[in-house]
Amino acid sequence: MSIKRIEQNNRMSQASQNGNLLILAGQVADGATITEQSKGLFKNIDALLAKAGTDKSKIIYANIYLTDMDNYEAFNKVWDEWVASDKGQVPSRAALQVARLAKPEWLVEVQLFAGV
Template sequence: MINRIDQNNRMSQASQNGNLIVLSGQVSSGKNITEQAQGVFETIDLLLHKAGADKSNILYANIFLTDMGDYEAFNQVWDNWVASDKGQAPSRAAIQVVRLANPDWVVEVQVFASI
């Protein structure tokens, strides 16, 4: 049975089937990459919690940036958030995209987790 978390008519923010949790790409408002990344990670934490997991359960992350010039600033926020202190830094990819669905967004993060 698939568990849909924060579902609307178009999509679910997260879907869980057995031990696998897949989050839709998460975005956040903010003036810059740092603020937006912090907001994205707060939302990811909340969605994982609703599925009975936390960031140490993340297997893989797709990171979409509209400007690779933001890569280092993003990584500073990532490094402070990710569960590397528990030996749980996930696999990931960082991809530059032309733009996201809202032109004010500069980062979107999708994660796959397992419990």
């Protein structure tokens, strides 16, 4: 079975698909607040899922990396508005605090697995 790469460059692919499994690289976004960054990265995720022919209702699992757990509730507010709970499709997930992300201004990164 061949692996399909989405938005690939010399270093990485934003998404990789093998059969019915899609794995997204960690997604981040610019913004001054956790809310702005969360909304931006969910927009990125929606676009990548669409390129793979799927959507957020097919998300199986998400890893959420926060640089400060004090941002957890603000992140969850955006997550709750975005996730496909209206379709009964709330994925499994984990939320972890990390020392920092690749750029010090990033407050949150989300990586996920989805069905296609």
